[in-house]
Amino acid sequence: MAAVNEADRRAAEIDAAWGERERGLVAPRRWAMRRRLAGEQNWRCCYCGCRTEIDTLGPRAATIEHLTPKIDGGSDDYENLVSACSRCNNDRGHAPLDEWLAIVTAWKRADARRA
């Protein structure tokens, strides 16, 4: 799939340009997981579907998201992790997944009406 190759190519580019700097700021395991999850989702937020990036601290930064929040006993295991944009991750907070998905769905409807 071309899109996946594009994401891989972009990831390699980012690695070359930012990898060393970023690795100095983020624990290596966390960095690797962020990239792995984002790459598996083709650099799309699992909730709002926006394009995510790893070399940014803005709202579209790819973050590690816990499907079941840690405060509710969610684990750091791979099965509980997805890639979400920073905006969704921050806005969700500790909201339960079903509540949060209802909020995102409402957002998307509102965006579609504005478009």
Ligand SMILES: [Zn+2]
């Ligand atoms: Zn998002």
